[in-house]
Amino acid sequence: MLDREGFRPNVGIILLNQKNQVFWGKRIRTHSWQFPQGGIDRGESPEQAMYRELHEEVGLQPEHVRIVARTRDWLRYEVPDRFIRRDARGHYRGQKQIWYLLQLIAHDWNLNLRATSRPEFDAWRWNDYWVPLDVVVE
Incomplete structure (x- = not known):
């Protein structure tokens, strides 16, 4: 689903631990390492998409x-x-994103990369914020 300008609506998630x-x-x-993210389905709000992606990608x-x-x-x-x-x-130009900053209020053993039948990640780790900043595509 693209908007009139050729951008695909998407949500990104930055999840913080304690x-x-x-x-x-x-x-x-x-x-490749990245933050959880994904497209917004038709009829879905950005917040609904964020919670869906959070569950699909990390099981929360x-x-x-x-x-x-x-x-x-x-x-x-x-x-x-x-690319x-x-x-x-x-007709496709790129993505438009709403980014969410989330605080994990449960234990990280609740993370489950196999929560769905189509996992997107096969490993995860906690990093200080500067690690992703050093490797992000500009």
């Missing part, structure tokens, strides 16, 4: 977290043409 370290998940069968339920903050407006980024599939060029 030491204010951030959750970092390793994409299944790759060496709403009662396991507290929303600390979220971006007020959409953050947009354009994907360079070389866009040929059949999508001309």
Whole structure:
């Protein structure tokens, strides 16, 4: 689902533990690490999508977290043409995201990367916030 400008609506999740370290998940069968994130389905609010993605990707339920903050407006980024599939060029420009900052209020043993039949991560770790900042794609 793209908006009129060619951006796919998406939510991103930064999950903090009690030491204010951030959750970092390793994409299944790759060496890529990232925050949980995913598209917003038609008819779904950003908050509903965030909770769905939180469960699908890391197995947490709403009662396991507290929303600390979220971006007020959409953050947009354009994907360079070389990364866009040929059949999508001309109408897909990138993603627009609402980011959520969540505090884990349960034990991290509640994390479950196999909560669904289609896992997206095969490993996870807690990092100080600067680790992802050093490796993020600009």
